[in-house]
Amino acid sequence: MNNEVERLKQIKTIDYLKNNPKTSEMITVCSSEVEEQFNKGIYPVLVPKNITKKIMSGTTWNFNYYNGYPEFFEEDGKIEYFPYGDNQGLEPLVITRNFNDIKDEYIEISQEFILFHHLYYEPKENKYYKIIDGNEYLVIDINEDEVKIRLKEIKEFLKVKNMHLVLQFDMREHSLKKLEELKLSGNDSYKDDSLVYRINYGDFGGFSTNNAFSRLLGKKLITPFQKDISKKENKFVEYIIEIDNNGDEILFTSNPDLLSNGFSSEKNTPDYLTPVFFKKEVLDKYYNQPSKYSISTSMLYCGSLWSMYIDNHQDNIVCVWLGDLGSSLSYEEQLYWRSFNIEPTGSISKTYYEQQILANFTESDYPEHIFKHKYNLLLETSENILGWNFLLPLSKEDEHYFTSLRVPSTNEQKNFDELVLALTKILLDSLNEKELNKLIKSSNISDIKGSINRLEKVLEDNQIVDDENSIVFLRNVQNLRSSSSAHRKGKNYQKIAKEFGIDNKSLSNVFTEILNKSIKILDFYLDIIRQVNKTLERNI
Numbered sequence: 393m394n395n396e397v398e399r400l401k402q403i404k405t406i407d408y409l410k411n412n413p414k415t416s417e418m419i420t421v422c423s424s425e426v427e428e429q430f431n432k433g434i435y436p437v438l439v440p441k442n443i444t445k446k447i448m449s450g451t452t453w454n455f456n457y458y459n460g461y462p463e464f465f466e467e468d469g470k471i472e473y474f475p476y477g478d479n480q481g482l483e484p485l486v487i488t489r490n491f492n493d494i495k496d497e498y499i500e501i502s503q504e505f506i507l508f509h510h511l512y513y514e515p516k517e518n519k520y521y522k523i524i525d526g527n528e529y530l531v532i533d534i535n536e537d538e539v540k541i542r543l544k545e546i547k548e549f550l551k552v553k554n555m556h557l558v559l560q561f562d563m564r565e566h567s568l569k570k571l572e573e574l575k576l577s578g579n580d581s582y583k584d585d586s587l588v589y590r591i592n593y594g595d596f597g598g599f600s601t602n603n604a605f606s607r608l609l610g611k612k613l614i615t616p617f618q619k620d621i622s623k624k625e626n627k628f629v630e631y632i633i634e635i636d637n638n639g640d641e642i643l644f645t646s647n648p649d650l651l652s653n654g655f656s657s658e659k660n661t662p663d664y665l666t667p668v669f670f671k672k673e674v675l676d677k678y679y680n681q682p683s684k685y686s687i688s689t690s691m692l693y694c695g696s697l698w699s700m701y702i703d704n705h706q707d708n709i710v711c712v713w714l715g716d717l718g719s720s721l722s723y724e725e726q727l728y729w730r731s732f733n734i735e736p737t738g739s740i741s742k743t744y745y746e747q748q749i750l751a752n753f754t755e756s757d758y759p760e761h762i763f764k765h766k767y768n769l770l771l772e773t774s775e776n777i778l779g780w781n782f783l784l785p786l787s788k789e790d791e792h793y794f795t796s797l798r799v800p801s802t803n804e805q806k807n808f809d810e811l812v813l814a815l816t817k818i819l820l821d822s823l824n825e826k827e828l829n830k831l832i833k834s835s836n837i838s839d840i841k842g843s844i845n846r847l848e849k850v851l852e853d854n855q856i857v858d859d860e861n862s863i864v865f866l867r868n869v870q871n872l873r874s875s876s877s878a879h880r881k882g883k884n885y886q887k888i889a890k891e892f893g894i895d896n897k898s899l900s901n902v903f904t905e906i907l908n909k910s911i912k913i914l915d916f917y918l919d920i921i922r923q924v925n926k927t928l929e930r931n932i
Contacts, residue, residue, distance in 0.1 A: 396574060402565060417543055421539055430564060434559055435453070435559075437485070437560060440482075440556075444556045451590045459476075460476050461477050499534055501541075523697075524724075526698070550614070563608040563609075565605065566605045567602060567603060571593060571595055585613070591606060591608045628645050629729075630645050631730060631733050632669075633666050633668060633736070644714065647718050648664060663714075667713065668711065668717060669737055672710055679796045686795060690702060760797060760907065763797065769914075770782060777922070778924070780824060780827045793818060798811070802900065807899075812903070815873075820866060821843070828850050831854060847866075850924075856919075893905075
């Protein structure tokens with residue numbers, strides 16, 4: 393069989409229609425493609441179960457692209473209203489909005505389907521996503537001439553609607569050759585419980601540049617899930633909680649209902665507050681998606697969807713109570729944490745013990761927490777004392793530099809460079825140069841280049857002593873940023889790397905030291921604010 397005959401027989405299309413897609417697949421529910429050699433269309437219609445057999449008895453379409461609009465009929469003063477313009481109960485899944493060429497045509501998805509699955513629309517992509525436990529799953533993908541929807545969500549919707557989905561298709565192939573050359577004639581048909589079609593061959597008879605054509609017309613049935621989708625079994629992951637006398641790992645479920653609660657020993661099982669240990673890298677996923685997740689002292693948040701207590705006050709590990717893993721996280725999220733689960737090492741931090749066990753309000757002594765506390769204090773203090781921000785608040789697009797600032801969990805150069813960049817954005821790039829200019833008296837402002845030089849001049853003109861060599865440190869951090877994340881690494885990077893001891897220390901330790909010194913910079917900024925305020929008060 394030559395390719396032209398195979399194309400007009402539409403063998404590939406028929407094979408595709410006869411195959412049943414996987415539940416996880418995105419399937420084409422609507423399309424319209426028109427080219428010189430073909431004209432193809434698919435359009436879906438929701439069908440009540442009691443008339444599915446009737447709808448599937450023939451190949452003629454029952455619902456077209458521009459159907460689905462509300463209609464009403466008035467007779468003898470009585471109004472009969474049809475929300476979708478059909479008196480059989482047929483409903484659209486996809487609606488084509490047409491404005492007679494006055495405005496551009498576009499496609500809408502059934503609002504009921506969108507609301508049922510609580511889908512989020514991303515206008516830049518023209519896609520709809522389902523958010524489950526903070527994870528996003530593509531459900532609808534709308535292109536210029538095609539709509540794809542994930543089969544799983546279709547089947548769930550059909551289950552609660554007690555309906556079927558019928559994909560109506562009309563596929564036409566054209567050929568420059570004549571039917572006699574292709575040895576095609578007559579028609580063929582097919583019918584089973586889920587597919588019905590008829591394929592006809594014909595000739596344009598001079599009304600087209602093409603001669604022969606074939607038309608594949610029919611319907612494919614999509615049925616709902618058979619199971620009850622409202623009942624979901626809760627599943628729980630087992631975690632390493634101890635090592636036995638033989639050195640083997642002891643695992644136990646995170647199901648909180650099977651754990652002791654500290655007040656009763658009836659269950660004879662591990663306590664809800666059994667610490668489980670994880671590699672620090674477990675938090676990288678959350679730091680890297682600050683628009684979705686946030687991490688504060690002892691807490692991990694996924695928007696307002698879920699939260700979990702965590703001991704994030706130690707360098708190499710994160711601890712979580714066994715019961716919290718089961719009660720706070722979905723099964724999928726539990727599996728993610730399980731991949732970072734390690735054997736017990738050490739114990740929970742003193743800060744976490746006092747907060748969780750003794751119920752005392754205790755400030756964290758961990759560098760990233762201290763830095764963020766001091767930063768917020770600086771913003772509040774400068775606004776209250778000076779009436780303006782010493783450090784300009786980060787824009788929404790730059791907030792991730794602050795939220796992701798942390799002691800790195802690994803010694804990856806990429807993480808180190810990103811964190812140095814974040815620190816300079818916060819400490820240097822955000823200096824309020826416009827207001828700092830007002831504190832400079834002895835120089836021509838236009839002659840001063842750069843925020844550090846400007847800050848140094850403020851110290852000089854206001855007789856503020858830099859006991860900690862803060863300006864030197866700021867210049868070094870700026871040079872580190874310029875020679876690492878901002879440009880290709882070369883001799884300048886090697887030179888500044890020696891200043892920070894990068895050659896003989898881990899990058900994680902180096903950044904921890906930088907972060908600790910940056911805390912002193914925030915204290916220095918606070919001191920500048922107070923001293924400047926005293927100077928201003930004396931001059932009043």
